Amino acid sequence: MRKLTYDKRDKAIQVVINPTQFQCSTLAAQLADEWLIHTRAAGLLSGGQAHAAAVRRFCEFVDERLPGGQGMDPKLARLDGDLVDLVDVIHDWESSMVQEFGLEKSTPYSMVRLLLLLIGRRASAGLPVVEKLRLRAEAPPVFKRGRNKPLDEFSNAERIALRDTARADVRELEARLKRGAELLERGRDPRDGGDWQNIADLVWASRHGALTTHALFDHLPKHTKWWPQHLTALLPPERGRNASGRSGLVNAIGRMLFPNELDLMPFRVLLLLEMPDATPEEVHDLMLDEVEFTSAGVRVVQRKMRAWRVRADFHPAAGEEAPQGDEDDSIVVSEHTYTGDGVWGVAGLLRRMIAATATIREAFEVGPRLFVSAQIVRASGGLVAGPATFRRNGRRFSSWIASHRDEQGEPSLVIGEPHEVRRLRKTAKTVRAVALGGTVTDLAGDDHHVEVFRTHYAHGTTAHILAGRAINRAQQWVFHRASAKPVLVAPEAEARLQEPEVSEGLGLSEEKAKAMVAGELDMGMTNCRNPYDSQFTQAGKLCHVAPAMCLVCPNAVIFTSQLPRLLLFADHVERMRVVLDPPRWQAVWGRQHAALMELLSECADKIPAARQEIADQVLALDLPLGLRSEFDR
Structure with missing residues (x-):
């Protein structure tokens, strides 16, 4: 051996x-x-x-x-x-x-x-x-390492359904335990003056280890159809071998004092949704001495064994309001008193779970684990308690989901498969990422490297949606900038440009309108709203590509009096078509030529007068030397 x-x-x-x-x-x-x-x-x-x-x-x-x-x-x-x-x-x-x-x-x-x-x-x-x-x-193995399909997070609707169902289960558990505590105070020992058919006495027997299937066999009728109605009402609806009869009654009475693993599953679900930096193993392997309550919240020591890492996270409870109907009395744990108003936060959930399992710790030797539960053992016919594992059949996360059914027996909690508890962690991280803006760093969290994020989180549906939205925003920004056109001011509007109503209608301030009328913002062929806010130049610096790129810039404002210069510029672009290779001309002048043709088509009735003005005044195009060296060769 x-x-x-x-x-x-x-x-x-x-x-x-x-x-x-x-x-x-x-x-x-x-x-x-x-x-x-x-x-x-x-x-x-x-x-x-x-x-x-x-x-x-x-x-x-x-x-x-x-x-x-x-x-x-x-x-x-x-x-x-x-x-x-x-x-x-x-x-x-x-x-x-x-x-x-x-x-x-x-x-x-x-x-x-x-x-x-x-x-x-x-x-x-x-x-x-x-x-x-x-x-x-x-040599290495013949076959390469397989790659399992990474788990996806739950949808937001599923997350809300899981959260609400878990909260309802916690309320139901606390109400049941409160009733059990009241029955325990009234109960007597059924072996000494009590009654084996009295629920309060059965609760007393369960608390003191006297309630077993063997004891019920001796003191109750053989078949459940001869039992009192108040006892058969406690039995589960199923009539399976282990779900009804004496074992079912032992379980039902025991659950009035001692939660089982399915009763603790709602706490596990809610804690994983509230603690995105903790793995399922870190949560349900917590020890009592690793939970320290203060007046402001709770400090939890988390041990990630596979990463050889121990860290203490503080979870404040400030700002939480107790929902109506939820009790929030102070609970003393490990000589620390938590007096905050948190109910569904980490501090409140841990406080309530420790209170729910207090009777188990009093009645059984269960050790220092935080998650402890009681289950019936077939051999002895009685209840035993120990650390919850959530791994056996009927006690898993999937079992808890399947246990919720409506009056017709149909599933009332519809959650997409696989019913894997690790998806709760990814769901919690996704919610945080959405709240913080959806960046890679936000979604990966403080406890992951970018490579871990890429292989385990970037595949998620929400991550893809966030990435798609970011890409769409970037594309819309690019398309907007690419498709933006200058503003063409009609002659009648140009004459009244300094009037507030006209300038505001064109998107100009009164100061900008006055500066344009005075020629202070003339860039050679067009006026410019702000030469220091160009999409082609670093912010804060003077635009260096005017007037070549003005026709594709949303900052440009064109007066009809500038049409002669635009016509001369159109002739220059056509001459460049002969000088430059077609691909080069299309890359350098294609966008400007298309914008210029669209602009001139809107002013087709004014083109003859502009051509006549060029001939009468012998106008010539004056382009900066830098433009000729950068664009014309």
């Missing part, structure tokens, strides 16, 4: 490999020895459970594969012998696991990698290993 004991949350856990349970006992013993040495040398916090699981699974495959596939005795298999070709066996083992789990799962890769690690460690230590097997241990 190879045994290794390690501590997890102040609990001793033993990992065992028993070579004698395999036909290939020699091979199993050799691999088990390497497992022990490697686990102790590496100081693995998990006790090398994954390595041990790989050894056990491989030895089971050897016992099954050798007699049937190769006609050999599994007892001949060993790392330092070549009677059995373990290289082929490892390949067959990996192939069989790929067929079992599929290419999406990483289990085959992980199992083979850990097995090869132990074999390679034995070879590097100088112990005898067949040369062919040693070379195989230096």
Whole structure:
């Protein structure tokens, strides 16, 4: 027997490999020895459970594969012998696991990698290993690591439904426990003067460990149809073997004092929604001494074992208002009194959960865990209590969701699958990201690197929606800037430009209108609202691309008196069509030419007069030297 004991949350856990349970006992013993040495040398916090699981699974495959596939005795298999070709066996083992789990799962890769690690460690230590097997241990697994499809977060409607249902369950639990406490005060020992058919006496018996299925068998009729109605009303609607009758009554009476795991699930759901920086394991593995209450909230020490990190987060309760109908009396915990008004925040939820499990701690030895629950044990027929795990059938997150049904028996809490509790964490992070603006840093949070965000959070539906909105905003901004046109001022409006009504209608202030009339904002072919706020130049600096880009700038304001210069500029652009290569001309002058043609088409009736003015005054186009050097070649 190879045994290794390690501590997890102040609990001793033993990992065992028993070579004698395999036909290939020699091979199993050799691999088990390497497992022990490697686990102790590496100081693995998990006790090398994954390595041990790989050894056990491989030895089971050897016992099954050798007699049937190769006609050999599994007892001949060993790392330092070549009677059995373990290289082929490892390949067959990996192939069989790929067929079992599929290419999406990483289990085959992980199992083979850990097995090869132990074999390679034995070879590097100088112990005898067949040369062919040693070379195989230096190579990676045949199949690559599978990539599971990352979990998506719950939708906002699902999040609200989960939150509201969990809150309703907490209220129902507290009402039930209050009734149980009242019955306990009135109850007597049914073994000594009490009544086994009196609910208060049964509650008393449950509190003092006297209520079992065996005791009910002796004091209640054999069949439930002969029971009093007030007892059958406590039984669940199902009539399954473990859900009704005496065990059902023991459970129903016990739940008036001791919450079970499904009763604690609403607290788990709400805490995960309120603590986006905590994993499900960090939440339900909390210890009592890791929760410190103050007058302003609660400080929670979180231990993320796989990251080797311990951190203390303070969750204030300021600003929370108690909803109508929720009691909020002060509860003393670990010599600290929380007197805040938080009810559904982290502080309020922890306070209420500790109060709900107080009777369990008084009646049972349950240890320092925060999540403790009571369940019936079939062997003794009574209740036992211990740390909640939320892993057994009927006690999982999916079981809690399925337990909510309407009067017709249809599901009343409709949540998209998979019903995975880890999705609550992603949902909480997504809500925070939306509230903070939806950036990568916001969504990743303080406890993740950007790479972790990319692989585990960036795929989410909400993240895609936020990214799409950001892209749409950027595209709309670009399209707006690209499609913006100058303002063409009609002659009658130009004559009255300094009047407040006219200037305001054109989007100009009175000062800007006066400056344009005086020619102070003339950029050569057009006027400019603000030469220091150009989309082509850094903010605060004078625009250096005027007048070439004025026709595609929303800052430009054009008077009809500037048409002669615009016509000369149109002629210049046409001459450049001959000078420049077509692709170059399109890149440099294409947008301006299209905007210029659209502008001139709106003033078609004024073009002849403008041409005549050019001829009469012998006007010529005066372009800056920088423009000619930058645009005309």
